[in-house]
Amino acid sequence: MKKLIFTFILLGITLSSQSQILSNKEGNYTKADSLRGSLRPERTNFDVLKYDLHVKVDPEEKYISGVNSITLKVLKSAQRLQLDLFENMNVDSIVFQEKQLSYQREFNAVFIDFPLPLDGNKEIKVDFYYSGNPIVAKNAPWDGGFIFTEDENGKPWVSVAVQGTGASLWYPNLDHQSDEPEEAEIHVAAPNGLMNVSNGRFTGKKDLQNGYTEWSWKVTNPINNYNIILNIGDYVHLHDTYQDLDLDYYVLSYNKEKARAQFKEVSPMMDCFYEKFGAYPFVEDSYKLVETPYLGMEHQSAVGYGNGFKNGYLGKDLSRTGVGLKWDFIIIHESAHEWFGNSITAKDIADMWIHEAFTTYAESVYVECRWGKEDALTYLFGLRGSVMNNSAIIGDYGVNTEGSSDMYYKGANMLNTIRGVINDDEKWWALLKEYTENYKHQIIDTPTVINYFEKHTKASLTPIFNQYLNYARLPELQLKKKNNKVYARWETDVEDFAMPLILKVNGKEVRVAPTNQWKKMPFKNSLEKVEVDLKKYYILVTKA
Incomplete structure (x- = not known):
């Protein structure tokens, strides 16, 4: 599991209580929300070490089946474990030491009972067999689910996007951002003639002699549950390098030349991000762009790309200034998440601004690297046209709810404002790089971020962060x-x-x-x- 950073200071209590006042759902939470969003002994007594996921995908029937072999470390003596799988999916069996375990389902939670208490500080493996027709997204990636579609040649094209909705929509796991496996293997059986691309490094394929080929991938770094991905299609592979980093691109066969031209932007992006944020945090697992049947998603080491090989956001400028048309929004935004969201992860999705504010600010960082500070400021200023300023950026803790979408544009402009407060660009860039490197591969919360910025600037930033994050109106x-x-x-x-x-x-x-x-x-x-x-x-x- 990634190291989880807690900051037990008065600030944490203050932020939490104030965000409750500005509850986005006005406290109308259900038990299902609590089961998904809260941390109880059934979750915290165990530490996930590895997922070994085997899944077969039938595009015609929109049906999946498989097993997730989950290696866990028992932290405290326990007899019950909560894993998660959406209630529309079938639990076929749960096996421990060659014996089936009993379990109870409540909404999307699966409570597994062991015959005897498990000793602390002990590693165990649970095989969770499952199947069913997963939820199909109506408008991915904004609503979670599978995407079963066809490419221009009529060949199946399948993917899934579940950020916020939950990875337990399509495979069993401990579905909370506070716990990540140290490594993962993903084995996806796809119909013959199609390729599957997942996270990490390709480790081989095998003809299953039943009309399917299994494609295997391995991740050697901690990974968010929602980042684990499958992409099935008529893909071709392009390869490049940046310093010691492998750049791998998987696109539909007829888009090879478009991708070869558009993805040239990756190298100047890496120039910028390496300088400002430090080296790519998952070198061992490579960097990939994978063409997807939806706009995009920050799937770790397999970034989803569906921007049509155009600059801007589907050819449009989100800032309405012209600056956003100089670069490919999805390449820059989703790749920046490798540093902010995938490497540095928020413990609770109520703190998703830690992902989105920094990533949106990274867009302006890229602009500044390429075209100068004035263009970067113009871009950020233009984004303010989409800020609502009607609710708190931070959501409610423990109930699986994000805060306001202002976490993107308002959050980015908040960071730029703090840059102005510091009033020393050399110190600002050093601070930003030290932050990303210090919390690399860690799980943190809002007080941790604020405490770090205050400590390293020796400035009183708590009230500033507090106003922007926990209240609707601007100073x-x-x-x-x-x-x-x-x-x-x-x-x-x-x-x-x-x-x-x-x-x-x-x-x-x-x-x-x-x-x-x-x-x-x-x-x-x-x-x-x-x-x-x-x-x-x-x-x-x-x-x-």
Whole structure:
């Protein structure tokens, strides 16, 4: 399992309680939500070490069957284990030491009983056999499920995307982000004439003599459950390298030349991300782009790509500035998740901003590497047009719920604002790289991130993170003139909010540090000549 980082400080309690106030579902949670989202002894007494998944896929019947051999380490003496498999799927049998175990199902949870208590600090293996017609996605990847479709030549094309919905939609596992296997093997039987591409390295194929060929892959790094993937299609393979990293591309046979041209963007992307975030975190498992019948997904070492070999987001610019059309959104965004989401993982999906805010910010980092800081700021500013500012970015803990979709664009602009607060780009880039390298292959939470940024900047960033993450409205800088003097204060939900920033007064930069109380500014001037660079700070400004 990835090392799970806990930060037991007052900040954690504060963030959690405040996010409960802004519950996205207003507390209307079910027992099924708790079974999926909470951590109880049936889950925490065990540590997943390995998944060895064998699955056969019948595209015509939209049917799958197989077994997941799960190696676990018993951490505390226990007699009951919770694994997860969607209730529409069949549990065929669960075997331990060649004997079938008894189990009970409740919603998507499967509670497995062992005949005797298991000793702590002991490794065991459970074989979980299952089958059924998995849920088919109506609009992947935004709703979870399988995709059974055909390519332009009428050949079957199959994949699955389950982030948020849960990997237990299609295979049994301990379906919570706080526990990841140290390694995984994925063996997928596909109809003859088709290829399966999964995570990690290809280890071989075998003709099963029944009209199916089994394609085997191995992952040697910790991996999120939702990242484990199968992709079945009429694929061809392209290979390249970047430094010591293998770049492997799998695309439908008729798209080979389009891919060869479009995927040239990977090398400059790696140049940028290696410099700003550190080396690719899964070198042992290679980097892959796999063409998918949906837009894209950050499947670790097998990134899903369905952007039509176009720049932008399906040929459109999400920022509405023109900057987003200079590069392929899916290549950059989904690949950035290898650092933010796949390597650094949020313990609870309520903290998914740890994935999405940093990844969206990484888009602007790539822009800055290629075209300069002004374009990067323009891009981030343009993304604000899609921010709602109507609920908290952080969701409710323990009930398997994400916060607001503002975790993307607002979250990225929050990080850019903090860059402005630090006001030293050399320190900012060093901080960002140290963060990604320090928490490589680890599972963390919001207090851990904030504590790290505060410790390494020696700045009071807690109130700033708190306002953006836990409240809907933006910090409002209020300016007023009285007796030929200028005063400023912050209007925020958070108490003791003090965010320094740079003002331009008559064209000259002045660094000031307003608080929640009216404070005289170190200059005399008319308010009309006091300016704020709103590309650098995501705030509201009012003058009275």
